Amino acid sequence: MTTRSAQLLRLVHARPGITRAEAARLLGVSTGAATELVGRLTAAEVLTEGPAAPSGARGRPTTVLLPHPAGPLVAAASITSENFQVDVVELGGTVVGSVSANHGDRDPAPVLAAVTDAIRALTPENTRLRGVGIAITGPVSRDQRVDSSGLGWHGVDLRPLKGEADVFVAGNDAMLAAAAESGRGAAAEASIALHVRVAAGIGGGIIAGGRIVTGALGAAGEFGHLPFGDPRRRCSCGASGCWGNEVDGTALARLLGRPAPPDPIAYARRVIASDDADARAATRTVAAELGRGIAGLVNGLDPDLVTVGGLGVELLEAAPDAVQNAYRDGLMTFRRGSAPPVVAAALGDDGPIVGAAEEAWGLVLDEVVSRLRGPA
Structure with a gap:
């Protein structure tokens, strides 16, 4: 069941607005099994069902699978040599809050502090923030340290930006833009x-x-x-x-x-x-x-x-x-x-921040399914 739950969550994330019947068809399960999966994920406050956008067609209103209003969120940030942007993104990729500011600062401490403050301001319900993704100019090592000639940062540890989130990912902005174009572009x-x-x-x-x-x-x-x-x-x-x-x-x-x-x-x-x-x-x-x-x-x-x-x-x-x-x-x-x-x-200039959100969401979905599975 957890495997199917993971597949359903990834499907809803990749294809926002999908119906339960269409999800059942793509997953190769019965409508009854799909109903059970949706019920379990609704009880876990990850998914819900709601009316589709009006189409003007006659007949019974269509319901679609949507992110739960109390469900998990991801904060994604893009940091360049001149400014930063922070987006809060729900399941399905919709941005539900955003802030940006110039910095022009070669000292990493005030920039990282400003990004942290922006994430906190956009996610007052801190328990919903499950993941943080960072796109930044310059190569990022596997231990989340960045070397950026454009920023003048060398060996700067990005991990403090994780805060209280469950998962954290950071990467080069161009590499994450590549991931975004492959996933949603x-x-x-x-x-x-x-x-x-x-x-x-x-x-x-x-x-x-x-x-x-x-x-x-x-x-x-x-x-x-x-x-x-x-x-x-x-x-x-x-x-x-x-x-x-x-x-x-x-x-x-x-x-x-x-x-x-x-x-x-x-x-x-x-x-x-x-x-x-x-x-x-x-x-x-x-x-x-x-x-x-x-x-x-x-x-x-x-x-x-x-x-x-x-x-x-x-x-x-x-x-x-x-x-x-x-x-x-x-x-x-x-x-x-x-x-x-x-x-x-x-995706234009949004490519890096979309990629950061997508990479963080990939880890968050793994974490959500792990919690559904419970202790080993």
Whole structure:
């Protein structure tokens, strides 16, 4: 029964608004068994049933499976070098509360304190908060410590953000955006999906069979530090020739003969949106570098779909030919006949925080089912 309970919960989370009859069909159980499962999960204050949104059709009103009003919640936070956002998310992925603020602080203590305060303010019923998920700029180790050149944080322990929650997960923002696109975005139907996210550098992830490939140290997906760039250029990470330095806002500034901007993301957005001829030429050059690097990743990783997020979406819209031509030119010959499509991410800038929520919810659902099972 607990296995079926777990399957039902994951189904309701993945397909909010599903009916009990449809859930029974997908689970391969009788309607009576589905009724028993729903009753048990309702008694545990995890699920409930309620009327579907009005459709205008005649006949008996449809009821759907919904998160219980006293059910578990997850807090997800996205921390960048300029700001943070905290969302509280219920079963099914709906955001029920959100707050964001700028910080611009290279001292981690006040930032972590502000995020903790935001989580507490959004979850006054602390007993409902079961999980916390954090998406942050920079690689995160398996013991939940982050090294972020953008934030100026090195070996910072993120575990205090767990608070009183049962489960905690933290990861690189681009890697979690990859997970989100695979679960709820443009790569939902892909078996092996590659996500490339351009921000202040390049990150991403590979999702195989619905699972993130995190690597031996938990730091996979640092695609921007592949040596696809000029080997004479030293990166702040310590390596030389990093691809990210050819695609971000600093690359655009360099091409335009300008000093490195203090906010490379905002600067890149202004340049990409500009009608100035020099800006358009610089944008095409950077877009081609993006396409060429994606080709290298496809040659090496063999995905069936590539999603592009962050500034990559804007480069794809502003210079689609530059991206696609460089991508195809960089592919091995045998791949060109059926090249994996390169498409814009569906979740936009929300990708990292959605991914953090999804990873936390995965752990929370395991915990809920374990509690239903009771002591061994």
